[in-house]
Amino acid sequence: MARPTPLSGFPEWLPEGRIVEQHVLDVLRSTFELHGFAGIETRAVEPLEQLLRKGETSKEVYVLRRLQEEPDAASDRSGQLGLHFDLTVPFARYVLENAGHLAFPFRRYQIQKVWRGERPQDGRFREFVQADIDVVGAGTLPYHYEVELPLVMAEALGRLREIGLPPVRILVNNRKVAEGFYRGIGLSDVEAVLRSIDKLDKIGPDAVADLLVADAGADVEQARACLRLAGISGSDEDVVDRVRSLAVEVGAQHDLLDEGLTELGQLVRAAQDRAPGVVVADLKIARGLDYYTGSVYETVLVGHEQLGSICSGGRYDTLASDGATSYPGVGLSIGVSRLVSRLLGAGLVRATRSVPSAVLVAVSSEEDRSRSDAVATALRARGIPVEVAPAAAKFGKQIRHADRRGIPFVWFPGPAEAGGTADEVKDIRSGEQVAADASTWSPPTEDLYPRVVAAD
Amino acid sequence: MARPTPLSGFPEWLPEGRIVEQHVLDVLRSTFELHGFAGIETRAVEPLEQLLRKGETSKEVYVLRRLQEEPDAASDRSGQLGLHFDLTVPFARYVLENAGHLAFPFRRYQIQKVWRGERPQDGRFREFVQADIDVVGAGTLPYHYEVELPLVMAEALGRLREIGLPPVRILVNNRKVAEGFYRGIGLSDVEAVLRSIDKLDKIGPDAVADLLVADAGADVEQARACLRLAGISGSDEDVVDRVRSLAVEVGAQHDLLDEGLTELGQLVRAAQDRAPGVVVADLKIARGLDYYTGSVYETVLVGHEQLGSICSGGRYDTLASDGATSYPGVGLSIGVSRLVSRLLGAGLVRATRSVPSAVLVAVSSEEDRSRSDAVATALRARGIPVEVAPAAAKFGKQIRHADRRGIPFVWFPGPAEAGGTADEVKDIRSGEQVAADASTWSPPTEDLYPRVVAAD
Numbered sequence: 001m002a003r004p005t006p007l008s009g010f011p012e013w014l015p016e017g018r019i020v021e022q023h024v025l026d027v028l029r030s031t032f033e034l035h036g037f038a039g040i041e042t043r044a045v046e047p048l049e050q051l052l053r054k055g056e057t058s059k060e061v062y063v064l065r066r067l068q069e070e071p072d073a074a075s076d077r078s079g080q081l082g083l084h085f086d087l088t089v090p091f092a093r094y095v096l097e098n099a100g101h102l103a104f105p106f107r108r109y110q111i112q113k114v115w116r117g118e119r120p121q122d123g124r125f126r127e128f129v130q131a132d133i134d135v136v137g138a139g140t141l142p143y144h145y146e147v148e149l150p151l152v153m154a155e156a157l158g159r160l161r162e163i164g165l166p167p168v169r170i171l172v173n174n175r176k177v178a179e180g181f182y183r184g185i186g187l188s189d190v191e192a193v194l195r196s197i198d199k200l201d202k203i204g205p206d207a208v209a210d211l212l213v214a215d216a217g218a219d220v221e222q223a224r225a226c227l228r229l230a231g232i233s234g235s236d237e238d239v240v241d242r243v244r245s246l247a248v249e250v251g252a253q254h255d256l257l258d259e260g261l262t263e264l265g266q267l268v269r270a271a272q273d274r275a276p277g278v279v280v281a282d283l284k285i286a287r288g289l290d291y292y293t294g295s296v297y298e299t300v301l302v303g304h305e306q307l308g309s310i311c312s313g314g315r316y317d318t319l320a321s322d323g324a325t326s327y328p329g330v331g332l333s334i335g336v337s338r339l340v341s342r343l344l345g346a347g348l349v350r351a352t353r354s355v356p357s358a359v360l361v362a363v364s365s366e367e368d369r370s371r372s373d374a375v376a377t378a379l380r381a382r383g384i385p386v387e388v389a390p391a392a393a394k395f396g397k398q399i400r401h402a403d404r405r406g407i408p409f410v411w412f413p414g415p416a417e418a419g420g421t422a423d424e425v426k427d428i429r430s431g432e433q434v435a436a437d438a439s440t441w442s443p444p445t446e447d448l449y450p451r452v453v454a455a456d
Numbered sequence: 457m458a459r460p461t462p463l464s465g466f467p468e469w470l471p472e473g474r475i476v477e478q479h480v481l482d483v484l485r486s487t488f489e490l491h492g493f494a495g496i497e498t499r500a501v502e503p504l505e506q507l508l509r510k511g512e513t514s515k516e517v518y519v520l521r522r523l524q525e526e527p528d529a530a531s532d533r534s535g536q537l538g539l540h541f542d543l544t545v546p547f548a549r550y551v552l553e554n555a556g557h558l559a560f561p562f563r564r565y566q567i568q569k570v571w572r573g574e575r576p577q578d579g580r581f582r583e584f585v586q587a588d589i590d591v592v593g594a595g596t597l598p599y600h601y602e603v604e605l606p607l608v609m610a611e612a613l614g615r616l617r618e619i620g621l622p623p624v625r626i627l628v629n630n631r632k633v634a635e636g637f638y639r640g641i642g643l644s645d646v647e648a649v650l651r652s653i654d655k656l657d658k659i660g661p662d663a664v665a666d667l668l669v670a671d672a673g674a675d676v677e678q679a680r681a682c683l684r685l686a687g688i689s690g691s692d693e694d695v696v697d698r699v700r701s702l703a704v705e706v707g708a709q710h711d712l713l714d715e716g717l718t719e720l721g722q723l724v725r726a727a728q729d730r731a732p733g734v735v736v737a738d739l740k741i742a743r744g745l746d747y748y749t750g751s752v753y754e755t756v757l758v759g760h761e762q763l764g765s766i767c768s769g770g771r772y773d774t775l776a777s778d779g780a781t782s783y784p785g786v787g788l789s790i791g792v793s794r795l796v797s798r799l800l801g802a803g804l805v806r807a808t809r810s811v812p813s814a815v816l817v818a819v820s821s822e823e824d825r826s827r828s829d830a831v832a833t834a835l836r837a838r839g840i841p842v843e844v845a846p847a848a849a850k851f852g853k854q855i856r857h858a859d860r861r862g863i864p865f866v867w868f869p870g871p872a873e874a875g876g877t878a879d880e881v882k883d884i885r886s887g888e889q890v891a892a893d894a895s896t897w898s899p900p901t902e903d904l905y906p907r908v909v910a911a912d
Contacts, residue, residue, distance in 0.1 A: 003778050004553045010499035014557050018496050034836045036813035036843030040474050043466035043583050061523045066573035097460045101470050103860045105846050117522035127499050322459050357492035369600060380490045387492030390561050404559045
């Protein structure tokens with residue numbers, strides 16, 4: 001077999017990279033659990049018709065067929081399965097399927113791979129890990145969750161600062177503000193306005209103004225007003241006052257606008273208190289998806305804005321509905337693979353070694369291997385990760401074996417008849433070698449497990 | 457949308473079941489890391505031709521196609537991707553692809569989902585989690601790893617005893633013993649003999665004897681000898697002596713037999729010392745797959761033998777090869793989903809609650825929600841999982857909310873002006889309510905996180 005080459009869009013890490021990814025996942029999980037989110041996993045597949053309920057994603061879906069099955073005509077979709085392309089669609093299905101067994105509001109986190117058949121680019125993969133949190137209510141869901149959830153993500157991402165993650169900026173907007181403002185100035189095709197505004201960063205204000213006139217039925221004055229709204233941003237309540245002034249100036253009046261501004265003000269106030277400098281109200285954030293009905297969120301890594309959003313979401317009034325009950329929710333999703341690939345690719349972070357072992361137990365002869373195994377067992381019983389040398393080679397070679405793997409300590413068992421009293425352990429970085437007893441010796445805490453640290 | 461129904465073969469757990477599964481995964485991961493195995497993940501897909509290198513698995517593969525792609529004729533397989541059906545094929549590819557960056561012998565664990573398009577049955581799924589450990593060498597791999605790896609699994613599964621996992625029995629055999637014995641009595645179609653012996657539990661000795669005569673070219677005497685070998689089992693070295701006696705009796709002489717018996721004896725001896733009563737030499741264990749060349753392993757849950765093997769594997773001389781170098785390995789794979797579904801389905805185990813939160817902070821009025829948020833933040837800062845009540849309902853209702861979710865403590869913030877000095881916390885199981893300070897109070901350790909325990 002020839003040496004295989006990577007598949008574009010399907011990232012894999014070497015062991016050291018996986019240590020970084022695992023650390024990120026552990027930090028996310030523990031933060032979510034501290035906030036009372038229950039972990040769930042859903043199957044990787046959903047019925048195709050379920051995945052295609054929103055037509056715009058149809059390009060991305062991977063469809064499955066068993067090899068021995070007759071290839072289905074593309075038109076016959078009944079019973080076909082596809083890989084999920086996000087964790088929201090499966091979660092909505094899970095909630096409906098298990099509603100009778102869940103206590104609402106239901107707080108859940110979910111960390112899994114998703115698949116999209118898109119053209120791979122920097123930070124955009126065909127297989128990637130998402131980490132989602134959502135709160136979903138039965139019938140109703142109070143607004144305060146729209147304040148709480150981005151702050152949970154701010155805390156999670158903040159805890160990654162110490163391993164070298166750049167600071168994040170969570171950009172928030174509120175659909176009610178946008179919709180109320182547009183309607184207030186006489187624009188009724190809200191979706192078309194949002195779609196145009198969403199292109200602001202890509203095509204610039206002049207082209208967006210043209211789009212608003214061409215697609216959203218705006219006149220030049222209305223287009224200008226929309227662009228002025230989109231230009232407002234800030235991290236304190238002043239931002240709300242500026243929207244209000246603009247609304248007065250252009251004559252935008254609507255109950256939705258008032259409601260949205262009250263909510264946005266509440267979020268900005270709480271964020272200033274609990275995550276100062278992280279949350280920024282940004283009135284141009286539109287989010288393409290049409291099911292958001294309140295707050296919307298995007299998150300950029302400061303200094304890496306061109307990577308795109310690494311954590312997005314919002315409020316949706318109908319995550320799922322079984323006819324009798326509808327389930328409103330609010331949630332955000334971190335693009336873990338995008339984050340980790342940037343951390344590794346930009347050399348921001350490293351693991352202190354690529355294997356768990358803190359100690360390599362040397363083997364003096366194959367007949368004495370059981371003596372080395374016993375040392376390893378004694379150390380492991382006290383929580384120290386250990387491996388035993390692969391062969392009873394010369395000690396110099398065994399030390400090089402440890403060195404190549406980044407294992408900091410090599411243990412030399414004394415003769416069996418000494419019963420462990422003649423054991424010695426060497427820190428191969430300093431060369432220092434001391435007498436040691438496997439029932440009491442421990443490595444320094446910082447050497448116990450590989451750590452993930454900011455690169456120098 | 458109507459209430460969806462589960463997909464047969466794609467298991468999902470409620471939050472409490474996921475806590476059990478997560479605990480099992482955590483125990484496996486920490487055991488593997490204590491033994492110096494580095495964690496990796498591979499992508500879910502492999503090129504179809506890679507998955508089909510061994511023809512017999514072709515029935516099980518899920519093939520992927522992007523929805524907008526033209527459906528490929530089944531005959532055109534070039535460039536097609538399939539979901540991996542185990543973690544060994546992807547690991548072999550990973551080793552070849554990254555050989556230049558890995559230190560050999562390379563110890564890795566890998567815990568991921570795999571997919572097989574098989575007919576679902578009890579304990580047999582279309583999507584399931586496997587947890588694998590392997591050691592792979594470049595060029596050579598000493599025998600002692602064949603002793604070490606099943607003992608790592610014995611330790612991992614042994615650590616699950618405390619949550620109610622029944623004891624396990626690891627059945628071991630050695631291909632060299634079987635092959636040497638068969639050749640020694642004049643049977644050269646070793647594969648055919650192994651395939652027949654593999655059916656012993658299913659069809660019984662008489663039918664196997666017929667098969668040996670019909671398919672493996674055996675005469676009645678040879679068939680009887682094979683069955684007598686298959687009938688030998690035991691957990692001490694006596695088992696080796698019994699095979700030797702049988703070999704003398706039937707005139708089976710072969711170097712491979714001697715070599716295999718020396719190895720098997722070494723394994724049984726080490727196992728008696730390090731995992732007494734767990735490892736049993738069982739000469740009928742054949743394992744269908746033809747790439748094993750030394751030790752083979754199967755594992756049954758005592759009292760649940762009909763569930764089939766929950767942990768299998770063996771030694772293969774050529775896990776992978778790039779022409780210049782071949783990579784021998786030894787590994788075992790735990791069927792985590794099979795294990796967890798039995799633990800849950802047979803009611804052997806339960807979680808002490810279904811949510812992470814140890815404390816629900818009550819809210820006296822929506823205006824005072826920030827006061828409750830501050831208490832939650834203070835508790836979380838000290839590692840206590842907390843959520844805040846969804847609404848400022850009557851306290852009785854908030855307590856019932858906690859009760860329904862199994863949250864043991866409800867915190868009542870005092871008036872803001874008291875600055876936390878009038879806070880109280882109630883253990884809703886005992887009803888005991890005491891004054892408490894969020895900067896010092898902690899729940900008892902056993903209440904901090906949900907625990908997984910043996911069911912009564």
